[in-house]
Amino acid sequence: MADGTDRILEQWRKHAEAGVRMMDAVVEATTRMREAQLAAAQETHERVQALQKSLAAAKSAQEMWGEQWNWALASCERSAAYWRNLFEAMNEANGKITRCMQEGASSAGPLPFSGDLPSTGFQTVDNAYREMMKTSQQFLQSAASAFGAPAAAREEVKKAA
DSSP states (O other): HHHHHHHHHHHHHHHHHHHHHHHHHHHHHHHHHHHHHHHHHHHHHHHHHHHHHHHHHHSSSHHHHHHHHHHHHHHHHHHHHHHHHHHHHHHHHHHHHHIIIIIIIIHHHOOOSSSOOOOOOHHHHHHHHHHHHHHHHHHHHHHHHSSSSHHHHHHHHHHOO
16 A cells, blocks of 8 residues: 555656646746846836937937937847746746656656646646736737837728828
């Protein structure tokens, strides 16, 4: 009987460890994403203040236009880097979760007993993962639309065609 109990405990432990690693991957990705957002917000705030000063100091319309153009161009580059960082964090978390599922729970096999077990840990991971996927889709949609023509311009092109 001790062998069966030990085997059950070991399989349960493997499942629990896989769940903990998955939760850790989600938390790590979320932390990376929040850090990237905070850093981008702080940098943008500093850059906007610098732009305000340079616009106030501009002596001609051309100089103002040049300041705005340089700021906008650098903002596009920073935006692309920001979205790439978020995508990399989500992609890394997806890889870790997939590996956890392959190495952890699947290698342990099914738990050798039936009945309803508390699954709040797995539900938490599942909910967090679903939210992360939903957020990543929203990020990709907004990034794609940011580089497209504004809606008014698209309407004008349709009318002209």
